[in-house]
Amino acid sequence: MRARAAYGMGAPRDTPWLDDSAGRVMRPYTASGGRTRPAAALDLLSLVTATGVRPRGPLGAEHSLALRLCAGSAAVTVAEVAGQLRLPAVVVKVLLSDLMEFGAVTAQAPRFPGGGYVAADDQNLLRAVLDGLRRRL
C-alpha cells in the first residue's frame, strides 16, 4: 500500500502569492474574491477528487493550483489543500466549491463514526485504527 503522499513537487513554496523574503504578497481572501461562504458544505476532512472534467473558460491561478493538487492523487482533504496552498481553510473551501460547480471536482464528506451510541461498526473502526497504529510501532 502506498501512502497518498505524492503531491506536485515543491508546489507549496512556489505559489504566486508567496515570496520567500516578502512572505504573502497577496491578501489571502483575494483568492476567493472576498467570499467567505462556500456554496457547498465542506469539512476540513472532506475528500476532494478531480473528475477529469476541465472547466470551460479560464481559471484563476488559485483555482488552478487547487485543482492541480486534487488531480495529483486519488483524493485529497480540504485541510491538505489549504495547508499546501498556505491559504485559510475558508478560502480554500470557496475555491473548491467553485470547482465543484464547474464539475471539475467532487467532494465526499467524512463519515464520522458514532451517531450517539456505540455501534458494532464503530468498534470495528476503532479496532482497525488500533491495529494500524500498532503496525507502526
Next chain:
Amino acid sequence: MAYADDCDTRPAPVLPATLKILVAGGFGAGKTTFVGAVSEIEPLCTEELLSGLSEEPDPLDGVEAKTSTTVALDFGRITLDERHVLYLFGTPGQERFWFLWEELCAGALGAVVLADTRRLADCFPAVDFFERRGIGFIVAVNEFDGGHRYTAGEVREAVGLGPEVPVVRCDARLTSSGTGALAALVHHLLFTAATDPAKPWNPDRGEPR
C-alpha cells in the same frame, strides 16, 4: 490506489475513511512537535474559521454571544491502511479559544492531552473540556529534558483525573512514543465502548458543517 490519469471516464474510487484525533494541551506543551513526529507528511498548518458560543455573556443583552474567530491549526496524517487515514489536529492552546472547540471536535474519535509537568495547570482547560463534552481522552505526560519526573499517579492526582482516564508518558519528539500514545488512546476508546454500551460514546459529534 494512487492514480492520476486524465481520463474523463474515471471510475469512482473507493475512498478511505478520514478520521480525526485531536492533540490538545497548554501553550508550549509540545502539540506541534507531537503532530510532526507521528505524521507521515511534513506537518501542515492552516487557518480555520471557527464559531461557537462565547462563555462571556454579551454585556449588552446578557445573552451568550455567537463569535467567530480564525485560529491556526497544525495537522498531520497517518495512513493506517487503504481504508483508514488518520488526521491529527493540534488544537489552539489559548484558553480564550475554548468555546470554539465544539466545531473542531465534531466527529473526532478522541483526544490526547499533552501535559508538561512544569506547567501542569496549563492542561486543565483541555481536560475540563473533554470531560464536560464526553469525549474520550488520555493524558500524555510529555517528558522534557531536565523536567522533574512524576509518577502517573501523582499526575492523576494533581489533575484530578478519574481512575478510568489513562495517563501515559511520552516523548513528543519520538515517532514511536507518539504513536504509542495514540494507540493507548484508541485502546482506551475501544475499552470504554466495549464495557459501557449504554453510555453515549460521544453525544456531540454531528454532521460536518
